Amino acid sequence: MGGILSNLKSTVIAGFVLTVLMVAGVIGLTGEGMPDGADWIAFMWRWLHVLSAVMWIGILWYFNFVQIPNMSKIPDEQKPAIGKVIAPAALWWFRWAAMATIVTGLLLALGSGYLMQALTLGLMDGVAKHTAIGIGMWLGIIMWFNVWFIIWPNQKRALGIVEADADTKAASARTAMLFSRTNTMLSFPMLYAMVSAQNIF
Numbered sequence: 001m002g003g004i005l006s007n008l009k010s011t012v013i014a015g016f017v018l019t020v021l022m023v024a025g026v027i028g029l030t031g032e033g034m035p036d037g038a039d040w041i042a043f044m045w046r047w048l049h050v051l052s053a054v055m056w057i058g059i060l061w062y063f064n065f066v067q068i069p070n071m072s073k074i075p076d077e078q079k080p081a082i083g084k085v086i087a088p089a090a091l092w093w094f095r096w097a098a099m100a101t102i103v104t105g106l107l108l109a110l111g112s113g114y115l116m117q118a119l120t121l122g123l124m125d126g127v128a129k130h131t132a133i134g135i136g137m138w139l140g141i142i143m144w145f146n147v148w149f150i151i152w153p154n155q156k157r158a159l160g161i162v163e164a165d166a167d168t169k170a171a172s173a174r175t176a177m178l179f180s181r182t183n184t185m186l187s188f189p190m191l192y193a194m195v196s197a198q199n200i201f
Contacts, residue, residue: 045108052100059094098147129200136193
């Protein structure tokens with residue numbers, strides 16, 4: 001077991017294997033099966049959407065609740081470890097988790113037949129569930145846009161991934177931080193809208 005847990009790739013594969021075994025066990029014990037056809041596809045998109053969102057929002061909250069507030073406590077000689085190693089790796093997972101969350105969410109909505117109703121906030125059909133999920137989707141899209149087109153370009157300058165003078169680096173770091181905080185603020189109503197939509201009939 002230590003060998004599996006010592007390697008992240010093995011740990012992730014083991015997590016997926018455990019998921020399959022759990023599902024097979026539930027089916028075997030209860031006789032209740034998995035959804036089939038379009039329901040199965042929608043279920044898989046929803047599961048992948050939630051996995052991606054956990055990664056995305058988890059890293060967003062790590063940046064805002066852990067890294068940013070504690071950077072001033074790190075001695076200057078140790079800060080390059082964060083800026084050159086930790087932050088770039090976290091930002092890679094952060095932005096691709098954001099992309100996966102948006103793509104799987106849109107595919108889920110499309111495959112389930114409510115994409116246009118959600119994007120128009122339920123105005124096409126007056127269904128409250130579509131209004132709630134639509135608000136969540138639009139907040140998620142705004143957050144995704146911030147990640148890819150504001151936070152990431154500014155972080156590249158702030159971290160020295162692309163060349164920039166000291167003033168530009170400082171301004172870029174502040175812009176990235178402010179938009180990261182914007183996304184943190186938006187994450188609360190976004191998650192509420194997404195979860196509440198599942199409870200509106």
